[in-house]
Amino acid sequence: MKPLIIPFFLRNRGCPHRCVFCNERIISGNAEAITKAGLRETVRATIAASRKSGPVEIAFYGGSFTGMAREEQMELLRMAGELIGEGSVHFIRVSTRPDDIEGAWLDTLKNRGVRAVEIGAQSMDDGVLRESARGHTAEDVREAVGILKEKGFETGIHLMAGLPGDSREKFETSVADVIRTGPDTVRIHPVLVFRDTELARLYERGVFRPLTLEEAVSWCKVALARFTGAHIPVIRLGLQSTGEMERAGGILAGPWHPAFRSLVEADLFRDMALELIAKAGGIDSGQEFHVAPADLSNFIGMGSKNLAFLEARFGSRPVTAKTDPSLPRGALVLRDGAREYRTSIAEVSLV
Ligand code: SF4
Numbered sequence: 001m002k003p004l005i006i007p008f009f010l011r012n013r014g015c016p017h018r019c020v021f022c023n024e025r026i027i028s029g030n031a032e033a034i035t036k037a038g039l040r041e042t043v044r045a046t047i048a049a050s051r052k053s054g055p056v057e058i059a060f061y062g063g064s065f066t067g068m069a070r071e072e073q074m075e076l077l078r079m080a081g082e083l084i085g086e087g088s089v090h091f092i093r094v095s096t097r098p099d100d101i102e103g104a105w106l107d108t109l110k111n112r113g114v115r116a117v118e119i120g121a122q123s124m125d126d127g128v129l130r131e132s133a134r135g136h137t138a139e140d141v142r143e144a145v146g147i148l149k150e151k152g153f154e155t156g157i158h159l160m161a162g163l164p165g166d167s168r169e170k171f172e173t174s175v176a177d178v179i180r181t182g183p184d185t186v187r188i189h190p191v192l193v194f195r196d197t198e199l200a201r202l203y204e205r206g207v208f209r210p211l212t213l214e215e216a217v218s219w220c221k222v223a224l225a226r227f228t229g230a231h232i233p234v235i236r237l238g239l240q241s242t243g244e245m246e247r248a249g250g251i252l253a254g255p256w257h258p259a260f261r262s263l264v265e266a267d268l269f270r271d272m273a274l275e276l277i278a279k280a281g282g283i284d285s286g287q288e289f290h291v292a293p294a295d296l297s298n299f300i301g302m303g304s305k306n307l308a309f310l311e312a313r314f315g316s317r318p319v320t321a322k323t324d325p326s327l328p329r330g331a332l333v334l335r336d337g338a339r340e341y342r343t344s345i346a347e348v349s350l351v
Contacts, residue, residue: 010063
């Protein structure tokens with residue numbers, strides 16, 4: 001059952017320096033400092049507004065949890081621990097840097113209710129990590145995930161597409177490397193140029209060019225297909241929209257879209273439709289596409305983009321799509337009388 005994750009932002013606490021792309025003020029929506037009363041009230045209000053019935057997790061994001069002074073870590077764990085003791089929260093998740101993982105301290109975190117640790121890898125290419133001023137290597141990521149798994153934590157990895165020095169090939173190699181590392185979940189987002197960052201200065205000097213939205217969708221659809229094929233859930237694709245992002249001047253450049261994941265999934269469904277039409281030897285009026293109800297909008301595409309594309313490619317005949325509740329999310333079926341052709345995000349041949 002999917003957990004209800006309630007995020008609280010550390011606002012760069014525990015970070016040894018600033019990575020070139022990072023503006024936590026914008027990403028966190030200028031979140032307030034974490035206080036005992038604020039944490040309690042946010043948890044209460046989020047649970048009351050949620051329709052999820054799974055476990056509730058408090059997440060400390062937006063900094064390097066294990067990089068903070070140990071007393072600061074304990075203070076946050078005590079605040080969250082009170083809610084665990086009362087039964088309203090079940091676990092704690094934290095995000096941190098791969099070079100801030102220390103085996104003995106992890107035992108303390110575990111005893112205090114931390115179940116999941118998300119590692120900010122961002123890339124598995126050492127040159128890209130250097131150019132992004134991350135201050136760690138890909139090997140640090142592999143080691144950190146290894147230690148966390150050994151200690152029995154759920155592990156997550158964050159990846160970014162389009163960092164300084166990145167290329168499509170390096171990004172795909174990073175994806176393959178993360179799959180080999182074997183985290184339980186991943187989060188991916190394309191690089192945006194936020195104001196007041198080193199990246200903004202590089203962009204303004206013409207040294208850094210962010211991906212276009214089309215490039216970002218194309219890179220990330222490969223990642224989503226590969227991770228899905230490897231049974232590693234992509235629990236977030238694209239950044240959560242915040243008021244600071246929507247405000248003029250917050251994002252200077254980059255492939256920003258508030259529904260980025262939908263764009264990526266729609267692109268995959270278009271590729272899947274093309275694959276099934278090729279398997280069926282063309283499309284005619286007796287055929288119908290079937291998808292899970294939650295995927296109908298992905299099949300159709302934003303603004304009916306996919307339907308328009310297919311109809312332009314295969315003539316004016318309307319492409320018919322129906323929902324089938326028996327199908328899992330991410331699957332597409334083309335039915336043609338008694339014949340049936342199937343594919344899914346995990347199996348698609350990418351265009
Ligand atoms: S470690 Fe994470 S939170 Fe800290 S500066 Fe780098 S990207 Fe930002």
